[in-house]
Amino acid sequence: MKVTSERRYALFQAARDSDYVKKVHGGYFNVFVKAFAEEGETWDLFRVVEGEFPDMNELHKYDGFVISGSPCDAYGNDYWILKLCFILQTLDAMEKKVLGVCFGHQVLCRALGGKVGKSYSGWDIGIRRVRIVKDLSACRFPGDLTEIPSSLSIIECHQDEVWEVPSGAEVIAFSDKTGVEMFAIGDHILGIQGHPEYTKDILHNLIDRLLNNNSIEVTK
Numbered sequence: 593m594k595v596t597s598e599r600r601y602a603l604f605q606a607a608r609d610s611d612y613v614k615k616v617h618g619g620y621f622n623v624f625v626k627a628f629a630e631e632g633e634t635w636d637l638f639r640v641v642e643g644e645f646p647d648m649n650e651l652h653k654y655d656g657f658v659i660s661g662s663p664c665d666a667y668g669n670d671y672w673i674l675k676l677c678f679i680l681q682t683l684d685a686m687e688k689k690v691l692g693v694c695f696g697h698q699v700l701c702r703a704l705g706g707k708v709g710k711s712y713s714g715w716d717i718g719i720r721r722v723r724i725v726k727d728l729s730a731c732r733f734p735g736d737l738t739e740i741p742s743s744l745s746i747i748e749c750h751q752d753e754v755w756e757v758p759s760g761a762e763v764i765a766f767s768d769k770t771g772v773e774m775f776a777i778g779d780h781i782l783g784i785q786g787h788p789e790y791t792k793d794i795l796h797n798l799i800d801r802l803l804n805n806n807s808i809e810v811t812k
Contacts, residue, residue, distance in 0.1 A: 599655045600634045604676065606641050606662035606695050612797040620660060627789035628658065643672050645679060656689030659696025661787060665752060666698035666708050677703035687780045694750055697775075697783035704758035704777065711753040713769060720748040720786065722765045722773040746773075746786030747795050753785065 609619045617623050621637045629635055636654075638644045641662060646654075659680075664673065680703035683690050692700035698708040723743045754772035757763055761781070765774035773785045787795075 598632055600636070600653060601629070601656045601658065602636045602638055602646060602654050604638050604640045604645075604657060604659045604696070606660050606664065606676070606699075608639075608641060610797070610801065613794060616793065623791075623794070624658060624660065624789050640672055640676050643675075645675060648679075648682065651679075651683065651686065651688065654688065656691070657683060659690070659692045659700060661694030661696065661749075664695065666695050666702050667752070673699065680704065684777070684781060687778070689780050690782070692783040693789065694785060694787055695752075697785050698752055698754055700781065700783050701754045701758060701761075701772075701775065704761070704781070706754060706758040706761065707756040708752060708754050711751055711770070714751065719745050720767050720769060720773075721745050722767045722786065724765045724774070725763070746784075746788060747790040747792070748786045749790075749795065749798055750785060754783070 603621055603624050605620055607620060613620055613623065617626075621635075625635050636646075638646055640659075641664070659676070664670065666673070676699060680690065680700055684704055690700060692698070702708050721743060722745075748769075753770050754775065757772060757775045758777065761775045761777045763772050763774070764776050765784075767773050770785055772783075775781075775783045
């Protein structure tokens, strides 16, 4: 799916499409494009979880990059995760706009020198109120993410988290569950622990799948 453009963005998809998302939304790529794309932009898809990456010599052609969520651990040492970290380090050096969502937030932190790991307080699933502590007006990211209030509610689904942000990064949002809900480096790097691209039906289906494979359980 492409829209002819002057500005060009790439999605690094770090999760395989679920049957539900393919059937209802046409894949996670369409979910991200619907959430973030504006008229006159081109969006390209790279399924990094399957080892699909852009040519290093093509990175300069993009205005920005988005890294999706994933069931994989951002601190894992799978080849594709290590390659993704290298590309993210390159994009940071180029001062390219990069937005990381959930796993993307965590792997972006890891790649740039921060620390990530299992959440000390376990899974966070559902709607979470987060508090914004920094003005983002100087940043420009897809989907007008800078136009946000002092606090907001966002869909969350994660059991890993950022423990320590990279040197030079600023924590710009937190919640009563997670200390680093968002972080930024300069005006080109932004990590978001929550899922601004998710719709409630995607969350409900994900919860059902996690329950069915015993990843989580209902507590009384």
